[in-house]
Amino acid sequence: MANSFHLEIITPTRVFDEGQVTYLRAPSTNGLFGVLPGHVDAMIALDVGEIKIERSGMVKYMATSGGYAEIRADHVQLLVETAEAAEAIDVQRAQAALERAKQHLADKTSELEAEQQDLDAMERALNRMRIAERSKS
Amino acid sequence: MANLKHIRTRIASIKNIQQVTKAMKMVAAAKLRRSQSNMEQARPYARRINGVLKNLLPNIDRSLHPLLAVRGFKKTGFVIFTSDKGQCGSFNTNVIKFAEKAIHEVGKENAELICIGKKGRDYFTKRDYEVVESHTEFWNELNFGHAVEFTASITRRYLVGEYDQIVVIFNEFKNVASQRLVKFNYLPLVVEEDEEVDTTEYLFEPSKEAVVHSLVPRHLTVQMWRFLLESWAANMAAQMTAMDNATTNAGELIGRLELEYNKARQAAITNEILEIVSGAEALMESSK
Numbered sequence: 001m002a003n004s005f006h007l008e009i010i011t012p013t014r015v016f017d018e019g020q021v022t023y024l025r026a027p028s029t030n031g032l033f034g035v036l037p038g039h040v041d042a043m044i045a046l047d048v049g050e051i052k053i054e055r056s057g058m059v060k061y062m063a064t065s066g067g068y069a070e071i072r073a074d075h076v077q078l079l080v081e082t083a084e085a086a087e088a089i090d091v092q093r094a095q096a097a098l099e100r101a102k103q104h105l106a107d108k109t110s111e112l113e114a115e116q117q118d119l120d121a122m123e124r125a126l127n128r129m130r131i132a133e134r135s136k137s
Numbered sequence: 138m139a140n141l142k143h144i145r146t147r148i149a150s151i152k153n154i155q156q157v158t159k160a161m162k163m164v165a166a167a168k169l170r171r172s173q174s175n176m177e178q179a180r181p182y183a184r185r186i187n188g189v190l191k192n193l194l195p196n197i198d199r200s201l202h203p204l205l206a207v208r209g210f211k212k213t214g215f216v217i218f219t220s221d222k223g224q225c226g227s228f229n230t231n232v233i234k235f236a237e238k239a240i241h242e243v244g245k246e247n248a249e250l251i252c253i254g255k256k257g258r259d260y261f262t263k264r265d266y267e268v269v270e271s272h273t274e275f276w277n278e279l280n281f282g283h284a285v286e287f288t289a290s291i292t293r294r295y296l297v298g299e300y301d302q303i304v305v306i307f308n309e310f311k312n313v314a315s316q317r318l319v320k321f322n323y324l325p326l327v328v329e330e331d332e333e334v335d336t337t338e339y340l341f342e343p344s345k346e347a348v349v350h351s352l353v354p355r356h357l358t359v360q361m362w363r364f365l366l367e368s369w370a371a372n373m374a375a376q377m378t379a380m381d382n383a384t385t386n387a388g389e390l391i392g393r394l395e396l397e398y399n400k401a402r403q404a405a406i407t408n409e410i411l412e413i414v415s416g417a418e419a420l421m422e423s424s425k
Contacts, residue, residue: 012182012359013175013281029351030343042340043189045351067355068348070189070339079185081285081355117289 002074005037007053009062009078016083023054024076026069035071042071046080048123050131061086063131065124086135089128098125141405144398148391155387161224162380169313169373172279176310176366183359190356193349203296204353207325213243214269214300215250216291216323218307218368219257221273226382228308228316228375229256235318236306240266249300251291253365269294279369284362292357295324310370314378323360326353 007024009016024035027049046069051062067080101121104114199205217236219229236257240248251270252258258271270290275283295303303324308316341348 010182010185012179012284012362014178015181028342029347033342040340041338042342043348044342045348066351068189068351070185077185079182079355081281081358 002037004055005035005039005073006075007078008076009051009080009083011080011083014083018053018060019055021053021055023052025050025052026078027051027064028069035069035076038073039071039076041073042069044069044071046078048120048127050127050134051078051083061131061134063089063128065127084128084131086131086133089132089135091129091132094125094128094132098122098129101125141398141401144394144401148394148398151387151391151394155384155391158380158383158387162377162384165373165377165380169370169377172366172370172373173310176363176370179359179362179366183363186352186356186359190349190352193345193352197346197349202350202353204292204324204357205326208301210243210301211247212300213248214291214294214303215240215248216303216305216364217250217252217254217257217261218305218364219252219254219260220368220372221255221276223256224379225372225376226379228372229254229260231316231318232306232308233257233260235320239304239306239320251294253287253368269299276369276372279365281362284358284365287365288354288358288361291361292324292354300324305364307364307368308371308375309367310374313374316371316375321364323357326357 004020004022007018007021009018022037025032026035026044027047029045029047032049033044046064046067048065049063051064053060053062063082063084063086064078064080065082067078070077070079098121101118104118105122194205197205199207215236217232219232223229233256240250245266249267249269250257250261252261252268253272254276255271255273258268258273262268272283272287291303294300302322305319305321305323307319307321309319311317
């Protein structure tokens with residue numbers, strides 16, 4: 001059995017070909033899950049969160065805002081709306097998005113649906129800021 | 138001579154115009170290239186999502202998902218893509234005429250319009266169409282966020298039952314010289330059935346239905362992204378062609394005016410010589 005699998009991260013604006021990796025951890029809608037080579041064929045819905053990629057002792061973190069993972073024994077494709085490597089995250093922009101969402105929520109005049117959108121935006125911003133921290137440590 | 142000066146200034150001003158149109162053509166070409174590369178980048182994602190939906194939809198009860206359920210068609214929402222600015226030949230006129238025809242098929246009173254781009258908004262508001270939403274002045278900063286925003290607001294209108302179907306009308310980019318007008322049934326979602334069905338038995342997490350539910354909105358967003366990119370690329374291509382024609386026309390006009398200028402100059406010189414000669418002749422006559 002091969003000890004690595006091919007990983008591609010596909011977003012509407014870019015395709016990241018990660019090449020051969022040994023381990024992948026991604027956020028499903030039911031919590032984090034890990035993928036090792038030889039995984040059973042699966043299709044898993046992804047939530048906002050952190051993607052962790054391991055290959056030959058190197059670890060890489062990425063922020064995502066959800067999508068789904070298509071898993072085969074030797075090939076994994078993540079179809080996600082956004083994917084940003086920890087070191088590429090613009091923390092200031094995330095901070096600004098967070099402030100904006102907080103402001104919106106504080107206004108209280110908005111409807112329930114808009115409120116949910118603000119909460120989602122806050123979650124995404126916090127997620128990006130948390131993962132950006134990874135690149136510093 | 139006043140006439141000469143007049144022609145000279147006209148030539149100079151047309152040369153200026155020609156420079157402007159030339160520059161605009163270059164700018165359009167650069168933007169077109171960027172948007173084409175965006176289209177390339179978006180393709181794998183769109184293709185995968187489409188593929189997965191194709192495989193899953195036949196196995197799913199459509200009535201469970203409000204975006205998939207087919208209801209009777211009473212009210213139609215039209216999403217019409219135009220540009221903000223002119224200078225692109227018949228690009229906007231074509232879309233608008235095409236959209237008008239489609240609207241009259243369902244009847245003006247059964248149609249509400251969502252206009253993407255200023256030209257369409259201006260045209261349809263002036264003619265008393267029901268324009269419920271418009272998005273303008275974003276084309277130059279077009280990014281995926283716009284697709285997310287528009288999709289969210291359009292699907293919300295659909296979900297609360299304002300419309301029973303949503304039709305999108307835009308210019309598709311075929312190549313630099315030609316665009317194709319497209320009328321696309323956006324909602325309820327239809328995916329063309331495909332012969333080759335992926336037979337892999339997947340494990341679905343958390344469930345098949347949940348995966349489809351999370352895919353449908355993403356599919357709609359990426360479709361919207363495609364409409365935006367196609368329309369923008371087509372717009373830039375049309376602008377490029379229009380500006381290229383303008384530059385050529387200006388060149389022709391300059392050529393004609395230069396000929397006229399030279400003729401006038403010749404005539405003026407001939408006139409002057411004539412005057413000198415006849416003046417000299419008269420002097421000789423009188424000195425005899």
